[in-house]
Amino acid sequence: MRGTARVLSLCLLSLILISCSTAEEVNHASEQTEKVADPVHENVVRHEEERVQQQPPPPPPPSPPVAEAKEPARPPPQQAKQRVEEKKNTSSESKASLPTLKSFNPFSLHEVKKWKKNTLNFLHKDEVHAVKSALVMGDVALVVTGIQLQLSIFYEKMQAAQLLGNPSAGHHEHLAHVHHYREHACAQGSIAILSILLIENLAVLWATGWKKFIKKTTQVTDFVVVATSLVLELVFDKLTGFERIVAELWRFVRIVHGSYETFFHSPFVAPLVAPDKGHH
Numbered sequence: 641m642r643g644t645a646r647v648l649s650l651c652l653l654s655l656i657l658i659s660c661s662t663a664e665e666v667n668h669a670s671e672q673t674e675k676v677a678d679p680v681h682e683n684v685v686r687h688e689e690e691r692v693q694q695q696p697p698p699p700p701p702p703s704p705p706v707a708e709a710k711e712p713a714r715p716p717p718q719q720a721k722q723r724v725e726e727k728k729n730t731s732s733e734s735k736a737s738l739p740t741l742k743s744f745n746p747f748s749l750h751e752v753k754k755w756k757k758n759t760l761n762f763l764h765k766d767e768v769h770a771v772k773s774a775l776v777m778g779d780v781a782l783v784v785t786g787i788q789l790q791l792s793i794f795y796e797k798m799q800a801a802q803l804l805g806n807p808s809a810g811h812h813e814h815l816a817h818v819h820h821y822r823e824h825a826c827a828q829g830s831i832a833i834l835s836i837l838l839i840e841n842l843a844v845l846w847a848t849g850w851k852k853f854i855k856k857t858t859q860v861t862d863f864v865v866v867a868t869s870l871v872l873e874l875v876f877d878k879l880t881g882f883e884r885i886v887a888e889l890w891r892f893v894r895i896v897h898g899s900y901e902t903f904f905h906s907p908f909v910a911p912l913v914a915p916d917k918g919h920h
Contacts, residue, residue, distance in 0.1 A: 759847040763840065766907060772840060773906035779833045780898035782826045783891050789823035792816075827873055834870040841866055858905075865897045 762768060796816035803809040841863040845853045854860055872879075872887045879887050902909050 756847040759843055763844060763847070769905075770907050772837070773902065773908060775833050775836060776898045776901045777906065777908075779830055779837075780895055780902065782830045782833070783894050783898070786823050786826040786830070787891060789819045789826065793819045793823065827876065831870065831873050834866055834873065837862075837866045838870055861897070862901070865894065869894050 793816050796812045796819065800809045800812040800816065803812065841859070844859060845863070869890065872890055876884075876887050
C-alpha cells in the first residue's frame with residue numbers, strides 16, 4: 641500500500657512539473673508572437689498614415705448658384721419722356737408751393753397793394769370808427785375844459801391883483817397855479833389824442849393814395865384840422881401876441897369840427913341826431 645501511494649505521488653508530481661513547463665513554453669511563445677506582431681502593426685499603421693497624407697485634399701463644397709442680375713425692362717422712349725416731364729412738373733409745383741425768401745418781397749407792387757387793401761379794411765371797421773369817434777369826443781371835452789381852466793386862471797389872477805397885500809391874495813394865486821397845472825394836463829391829453837388821429841389820417845392817405853384822398857372833402861378837412869391842431873398844441877406855450885390869439889381861436893375851430901364829427905359821423909350820437917347821416 642505504501643508503495644502504491646509513493647507511485648501515485650510521483651505520478652502527480654511529474655504531471656505538475658509537465659504542466660508547469662508547458663505553461664512556461666506557451667507564455668514564451670505568446671511573447672514571441674507579440675514581439676513579431678508589434679513591428680508589423682506599426683508598419684501597417686505608418687503605411688496607412690503615409691497613404692492618407694499623400695491623398696489630395698477633398699474639393700470644397702460647391703457654392704450655390706448665383707442668379708444672374710436681369711436688366712430692368714426699359715420703357716419705350718415715349719413713356720420715358722412722359723416720366724421725365726412729370727418729374728419736372730412735380731418739382732416745379734413743389735418749388736412754387738414752398739415760399740422762399742427770394743420770392744417774398746414785402747416791397748413788391750403786389751404786396752404793397754395787399755397791405756393797402758388790408759389797411760383800408762381795418763380802418764373801415766365799425767370798431768375802429770367807434771374808437772376814433774370816442775377820441776374826437778374826448779378831444780373836444782379836453783379843449784372845452786382847457787378853455788374853462790384858462791378863464792379860471794385869468795379870474796384868479798385878477799382877484800389876486802385886486803387883493804394885493806391881503807392875506808387872501810395868496811389863496812387866489814394858489815388856485816391859479818392849480819388851474820394852470822390842470823390846463824397843462826388837458827393839453828398833454830389833447831396832444832396824445834391828436835397824434836393818434838394824425839396817424840389814422842396818414843394811414844388813410846397812404847392806403848387810398850393822394851389822388852383819391854383829396855377828392856373827399858371830409859377827409860381833407862379832418863387831416864388839416866388834426867395836423868394844424870397838433871402843431872399849435874406843441875408850440876402853444878411858446879406863442880405870444882397875435883400868434884397866441886390865433887392859437888386860442890383855433891381851439892374853437894377844433895370844437896366845431898369835433899362836434900360836427902360827433903353829431904353826424906359818430907356811431908354813438910349820429911343815429912340819434914341824424915339817422916340818415918350816421919356812419920355805415
